Amino acid sequence: PDxxxxxxxxxLEPALDEAGLMAHLEQLAxxxxxxxxxxxxxxxxxDHHIPPAVDQLLLRSEFYTAYTPYQPEYSQGTLQAIFxxxxxxxxxxxxxxxxxxxxxxxxxxxxxxxxxxRVTRRNRVLVSAGLHPEYLATIHTYLAGMxxxxxxxxxxxxxxxxTDLVALQKALGDASDVACVVxxxxxxxxxxxxxxxxxxxxxxxxxxxxxxxxxxxxxxLIRPPGELGVDIAVAEGQSxxxxxxxxxxxxxxxxCRTAQVSKMPGRLCGETVDQAxxxxxxxxxxTREQHIRRERATSNICTNHGLIALxxxxxxxxxxxxxxxxxxxxxxxxxxxxxxxxKKLSGFKLPLxxxxxxxxxxxxxxGSVPDLLAGLDAQGILGGVALGRFDPARSQQFxxxxxxxxxxxxxxxxxxxxxxx
Numbered sequence: 407p408d409x410x411x412x413x414x415x416x417x418l419e420p421a422l423d424e425a426g427l428m429a430h431l432e433q434l435a436x437x438x439x440x441x442x443x444x445x446x447x448x449x450x451x452x453d454h455h456i457p458p459a460v461d462q463l464l465l466r467s468e469f470y471t472a473y474t475p476y477q478p479e480y481s482q483g484t485l486q487a488i489f490x491x492x493x494x495x496x497x498x499x500x501x502x503x504x505x506x507x508x509x510x511x512x513x514x515x516x517x518x519x520x521x522x523x524r525v526t527r528r529n530r531v532l533v534s535a536g537l538h539p540e541y542l543a544t545i546h547t548y549l550a551g552m553x554x555x556x557x558x559x560x561x562x563x564x565x566x567x568x569t570d571l572v573a574l575q576k577a578l579g580d581a582s583d584v585a586c587v588v589x590x591x592x593x594x595x596x597x598x599x600x601x602x603x604x605x606x607x608x609x610x611x612x613x614x615x616x617x618x619x620x621x622x623x624x625x626x627l628i629r630p631p632g633e634l635g636v637d638i639a640v641a642e643g644q645s646x647x648x649x650x651x652x653x654x655x656x657x658x659x660x661x662c663r664t665a666q667v668s669k670m671p672g673r674l675c676g677e678t679v680d681q682a683x684x685x686x687x688x689x690x691x692x693t694r695e696q697h698i699r700r701e702r703a704t705s706n707i708c709t710n711h712g713l714i715a716l717x718x719x720x721x722x723x724x725x726x727x728x729x730x731x732x733x734x735x736x737x738x739x740x741x742x743x744x745x746x747x748x749k750k751l752s753g754f755k756l757p758l759x760x761x762x763x764x765x766x767x768x769x770x771x772x773g774s775v776p777d778l779l780a781g782l783d784a785q786g787i788l789g790g791v792a793l794g795r796f797d798p799a800r801s802q803q804f805x806x807x808x809x810x811x812x813x814x815x816x817x818x819x820x821x822x823x824x825x826x827x
């Protein structure tokens with residue numbers, strides 16, 4: 407339209423032929439030096455080994471160009487893959503029912519809060535201060551406009567890094583208006599929460615217990631949330647599906663008790679039989695989605711991260727139960743080795759006493775954390791995440807993550823760099 411015409415020519419570079427364009431893109435890609443550095447970044451995105459076989463299987467035409475699963479007669483392969491994904495999610499989280507995936511861990515956490523409010527018909531939400539801050543921000547966004555005032559109460563952490571049970575009891579009150587309690591498992595600081603103690607604090611007052619796991623490998627060793635009285639368990643599946651890739655994409659895992667499945671968001675694939683009595687798969691409960699019910703929908707999610715969910719299912723199947731546990735054991739053992747070495751360094755301490763899996767907080771006693779991390783970066787090391795960016799009270803702390811990909815030499819290299827300051 408005339409009213410939107412360009413006022414001046416766009417400052418576009420001259421057109422390139424294909425060879426020139428590819429060379430130009432390679433030059434741009436070479437500027438991403440972070441891809442070649444030794445990384446200890448975590449905080450919700452983790453660098454685990456993804457075998458080449460995963461990508462090769464994803465490229466098979468029956469997956470890559472699969473027909474929409476809304477028409478099961480054309481898409482049995484896709485539907486079976488989703489069914490297997492749901493089964494794996496249930497096994498890992500220790501829950502009874504899982505959906506076909508969410509966008510990521512953060513949106514899954516927010517959808518869990520909405521589901522808890524539907525189940526209980528209550529509005530107030532208690533969120534542990536240990537929940538990933540970006541998950542909390544997403545919950546705020548989902549609840550914005552639904553309530554008069556803020557329905558979220560933050561429950562502080564105890565000195566050891568776990569949710570403060572005394573503060574939780576105080577925040578609960580008589581719990582008559584509390585829909586759910588949401589905790590990270592492990593939490594954002596890498597600490598393994600005591601879910602049994604939190605479940606005990608909730609009692610039988612009808613409050614939904616929600617856990618959000620950003621490092622899914624942790625559940626290879628610690629007890630799954632479903633065994634500890636959790637009502638809704640969500641997670642980020644990136645670690646078992648794809649590399650970090652500058653922050654995405656991920657895949658959200660969402661599971662609950664079968665008794666509450668009618669309140670669950672998103673798609674769900676079920677097993678059935680056809681007219682000949684042969685096994686088949688079909689999407690069920692899809693009327694909960696906004697494309698059918700609009701404002702009365704259970705959820706406004708109208709798709710799933712199917713390709714990443716498939717990668718998750720392939721990688722998890724390749725590992726198997728023993729391989730999953732073996733990889734998790736490597737992560738924890740290497741993290742514990744790094745913790746023991748950092749404890750020996752002057753000027754550093756580990757401020758949290760609670761158990762961790764593969765991620766932990768380090769406190770710098772003197773100096774600046776951003777300056778320290780900048781110095782490590784200059785040596786080719788991405789030395790963790792500065793926590794001051796999320797909480798000014800933790801400006802002297804940073805978060806380190808270790809995976810099975812780190813060798814002892816890698817860990818010793820970081821320790822040596824920290825020793826030098």
